[in-house]
Amino acid sequence: MTAMEPLSWKARGVAVGLCLSVFVALTLPALRDGEGLDSSILLSYLPVPLVVAGALVLRRALGWRSFVRETFLVAGLKFGASATLLVLYWALVPPAPREAAVASQGRARSDLATVADPAVPVVDISLSDGRMAPSTVRLKPGEAVRLRSLDGRLHTFHVVDGRGETLFNVPVLASGATRTVSPRRLPATARCEVHPEERAQILSVPVE
Numbered sequence: 001m002t003a004m005e006p007l008s009w010k011a012r013g014v015a016v017g018l019c020l021s022v023f024v025a026l027t028l029p030a031l032r033d034g035e036g037l038d039s040s041i042l043l044s045y046l047p048v049p050l051v052v053a054g055a056l057v058l059r060r061a062l063g064w065r066s067f068v069r070e071t072f073l074v075a076g077l078k079f080g081a082s083a084t085l086l087v088l089y090w091a092l093v094p095p096a097p098r099e100a101a102v103a104s105q106g107r108a109r110s111d112l113a114t115v116a117d118p119a120v121p122v123v124d125i126s127l128s129d130g131r132m133a134p135s136t137v138r139l140k141p142g143e144a145v146r147l148r149s150l151d152g153r154l155h156t157f158h159v160v161d162g163r164g165e166t167l168f169n170v171p172v173l174a175s176g177a178t179r180t181v182s183p184r185r186l187p188a189t190a191r192c193e194v195h196p197e198e199r200a201q202i203l204s205v206p207v208e
Helices: 010-031 037-043 047-058 065-091 099-105
Strands: 120-129 131-133 136-139 144-149 156-162 167-172 180-181 188-190 199-204
Touching: 010 037, 010 047, 037 156, 037 167, 047 065, 047 167, 120 136, 120 156, 136 144, 156 180, 167 180
Parallel strands: 120 144, 136 199
Antiparallel strands: 120 131, 144 180, 156 167, 156 188, 188 199
């Protein structure tokens, strides 16, 4: 067996399974708490080269070319599997109540509030067919944003502030159920991680 010979599909499947177990262990708490999802996903890729190297050593096929090729292949397979798991989670598991998320963290977060009071005034943003509408919203003090998917597809609403820091990243379910959020730091930019062309600007209306 030469160093150029790739891993078998069975070995690749085992490698992807091991990496997915790390992915689930890291991202499940982030999904429950609504914080740190992006960093958890990135960290879940760290075991990929180690797992691939170990598998190649066991098969006596370790070499730079085979290592690089198999690492990229396993990482790609892991990406597809983990993305599928995330879509299924967001489609099947309802969002946790805000109070439960805060209690599980033991502290309050100021960047996001899920608004339940129907008296809170809202500005609607719809996500559909590659666009957020309207693409620019202006919030008055005390107003919130109500999100809804209109095309029967899962979207996300990832909001970053002017410094590029993530304020929150929440799913917008394919069922069309609404989700109301209130970013506490403005101006901010929103984008969908599933459909990157969907973007919106969230601005504040100056208090006179």
